Amino acid sequence: MKVDGQSFRSIWVEGDGWTIGAIDQRRLPHEFVIAKLTSCEEAADAIRAMLVRGAPLIGATAACGVALAMRVDASDAALERAYAMLIAARPTAINLKWALDEMRKTLAPLAPPDRARAAYVRAGEIAEEDVAINQAIGRHGLGLIEAIEPRKKPGQAINILTHCNAGWLATVDWGTATAPIYLAHDGGLNVHVWVDETRPRNQGASLTAWELSHHGVAHTVIADNTGGHLMQHGMVDLVITGTDRVTANGDVCNKIGTYLKALAAFDNGVPFYVALPSPTIDFSVFDGVRQIPIEQRGADEVATMTGRTREGKIETVRIVPDGSPVANYAFDVTPARLVSGLITERGVVQAERTALARAFPERAQNSRQGDIV
Numbered sequence: 001m002k003v004d005g006q007s008f009r010s011i012w013v014e015g016d017g018w019t020i021g022a023i024d025q026r027r028l029p030h031e032f033v034i035a036k037l038t039s040c041e042e043a044a045d046a047i048r049a050m051l052v053r054g055a056p057l058i059g060a061t062a063a064c065g066v067a068l069a070m071r072v073d074a075s076d077a078a079l080e081r082a083y084a085m086l087i088a089a090r091p092t093a094i095n096l097k098w099a100l101d102e103m104r105k106t107l108a109p110l111a112p113p114d115r116a117r118a119a120y121v122r123a124g125e126i127a128e129e130d131v132a133i134n135q136a137i138g139r140h141g142l143g144l145i146e147a148i149e150p151r152k153k154p155g156q157a158i159n160i161l162t163h164c165n166a167g168w169l170a171t172v173d174w175g176t177a178t179a180p181i182y183l184a185h186d187g188g189l190n191v192h193v194w195v196d197e198t199r200p201r202n203q204g205a206s207l208t209a210w211e212l213s214h215h216g217v218a219h220t221v222i223a224d225n226t227g228g229h230l231m232q233h234g235m236v237d238l239v240i241t242g243t244d245r246v247t248a249n250g251d252v253c254n255k256i257g258t259y260l261k262a263l264a265a266f267d268n269g270v271p272f273y274v275a276l277p278s279p280t281i282d283f284s285v286f287d288g289v290r291q292i293p294i295e296q297r298g299a300d301e302v303a304t305m306t307g308r309t310r311e312g313k314i315e316t317v318r319i320v321p322d323g324s325p326v327a328n329y330a331f332d333v334t335p336a337r338l339v340s341g342l343i344t345e346r347g348v349v350q351a352e353r354t355a356l357a358r359a360f361p362e363r364a365q366n367s368r369q370g371d372i373v
């Protein structure tokens with residue numbers, strides 16, 4: 001995607017052929033800073049500290065982390081160390097495990113001297129596959145947006161609500177939830193996006209809004225609690241979110257607050273779709289509410305806010321009384337029954353076990369129930 005006229009991806013290999021470049025998402029929207037990752041430890045830190053984030057990008061970064069590790073030491077022990085370090089970096093996005101398993105599958109059978117090169121090649125393929133998958137998600141999701149158009153009067157926008165950031169920053173390019181939106185906009189459809197600010201970390205306000213403005217897509221940032229009101233008044237035609245993990249039966253684990261949007265959408269007859277690449281499906285889990293452990297993050301995310309002052313200084317301020325306990329659940333699970341459909345690279349699939357297994361038979365067959373991460 002373009003930033004000030006220049007094409008960017010969220011992650012890439014630098015000109016030296018081995019250093020990994022990535023956009024430091026912690027600094028957006030105030031500063032556009034590029035980070036250089038030169039070791040597996042730095043890649044794991046980037047995931048842990050949320051310099052990079054979003055399920056598909058976490059997977060792509062982990063693959064790069066393995067490549068960086070293999071450059072220094074390509075032994076079996078180093079491969080296992082890299083796997084263990086990277087898998088522990090974030091708990092929810094199953095793309096992390098998927099990408100690490102792919103790397104291990106590629107590298108383990110090779111002799112150590114052949115591993116570093118093969119690791120860069122496979123990491124590059126994982127990144128390219130992500131771009132192609134998201135473009136396909138875009139094409140399938142576009143049909144849903146186009147279907148709304150005939151109901152609109154001339155000049156009336158198609159209103160899409162999204163939560164968190166499932167845009168190109170959360171993937172290698174295009175985004176999952178945003179891919180259909182970018183295609184609709186580029187194709188001349190009059191789309192407008194309601195952007196949930198997404199407390200506590202404000203990925204909607206900081207990242208999705210930044211992306212959409214750079215692409216020229218009409219949007220409005222709203223406080224997280226606004227969606228229900230908008231839906232009651234016919235101001236949302238469609239909800240599209242991303243996800244960090246979808247279970248074999250179609251339950252959707254995503255950024256905290258997604259479930260409440262799904263409930264409001266259900267109550268108001270607004271279609272609620274989730275866009276995802278197939279590596280986000282965890283065929284070993286059948287009950288998202290009971291089986292997916294929910295990450296709890298530090299109190300500071302809730303107790304503080306970071307922003308730019310009128311003078312241009314970036315400051316973090318506390319908004320909670322000293323001493324008040326704070327809880328920070330980072331994700332929630334939306335049961336499949338509230339999901340109108342899953343927008344995948346193979347089409348829009350019903351959020352249901354048989355439909356998912358039929359759409360991705362090779363993934364469904366290779367997973368065992370109970371392999372819970």
Ligand SMILES: CSC[C@@H](O)[C@H](O)C(=O)COP(=O)(O)O
Nearest residue numbers: 053054055164166170242243255
């Ligand atoms: C395309 S990944 C889906 C996102 O919406 C996702 O929920 C997400 O980015 C997770 O939040 P984060 O806490 O920023 O890692």
